[in-house]
Amino acid sequence: AQSVTQLDSQVPVFEEAPVELRCNYSSSVSVYLFWYVQYPNQGLQLLLKYLSGSTLVESINGFEAEFNKSQTSFHLRKPSVHISDTAEYFCAVSGGLGGKLIFGQGTELSVKP
Amino acid sequence: NAGVTQTPKFRVLKTGQSMTLLCAQDMNHEYMYWYRQDPGMGLRLIHYSVGEGTTAKGEVPDGYNVSRLKKQNFLLGLESAAPSQTSVYFCASSYPGQLMNTEAFFGQGTRLTVV
Numbered sequence: 001a002q003s004v005t006q007l008d009s010q011v012p013v014f015e016e017a018p019v020e021l022r023c024n025y026s027s028s029v030s031v032y033l034f035w036y037v038q039y040p041n042q043g044l045q046l047l048l049k050y051l052s053g054s055t056l057v058e059s060i061n062g063f064e065a066e067f068n069k070s071q072t073s074f075h076l077r078k079p080s081v082h083i084s085d086t087a088e089y090f091c092a093v094s095g096g097l098g099g100k101l102i103f104g105q106g107t108e109l110s111v112k113p
Numbered sequence: 114n115a116g117v118t119q120t121p122k123f124r125v126l127k128t129g130q131s132m133t134l135l136c137a138q139d140m141n142h143e144y145m146y147w148y149r150q151d152p153g154m155g156l157r158l159i160h161y162s163v164g165e166g167t168t169a170k171g172e173v174p175d176g177y178n179v180s181r182l183k184k185q186n187f188l189l190g191l192e193s194a195a196p197s198q199t200s201v202y203f204c205a206s207s208y209p210g211q212l213m214n215t216e217a218f219f220g221q222g223t224r225l226t227v228v
Contacts, residue, residue, distance in 0.1 A: 006155075009153060032215055034216060034217075036219075042221065042222075043117075043203060043219040043220055043221045043222055044156075044203065044205075044219040045219070046216045046217075046218075049215075049216055051215065090155060090156065092217075094215070100144075100146070100158060100161050100169075100171070101146065101158075101205070101207070101217050102158065102172075103148070103155045103156040103157075103158075104155050105153060105154060105155035106153075106155045106156075
């Protein structure tokens, strides 16, 4: 069985500061890892994903995450945040092809001017 | 291309009433999921389906039933609503058969209040 722990429920940060949202997972099989973003009153959108290959994956809006198998982590980072990045971020894991998607508890990122 | 569509978007039920939430996807996805989202608890999987005619229990299945009679539709039923089922419900679909398309696509959610 897989599980996901997001270590911070809320992360307040000032605009243009760097941010890291932490995610740890546990699984007995190979995993696929995802970060989803949810803007207020909306559904979830895929931000980035790790399936295989390079352990560093990037999104189109400047976020990146690194798959660390030894640490069982998939932390999300951005070197300089914008007000528009304010949202809730969810880390998720699936047990490879055919595995169901399990989410963490979410991290609320609040970017202040 | 509508993606994943949930109906209704909002609903208020009285305790003991029943209702069905409908999820429809037009991407020919094999997998479909129902999640509930509650503050501080993330998204918890209620039930899921790996194909037409099949369903399976997730983390929090009690009080819910599902059906997948057609590949494009996944129905979530509440037989006797309870205040503890007040939540935002999300449907999602995915196509795990292709590595690069294994992400899940979500509907906009159904906000359900049970009074």
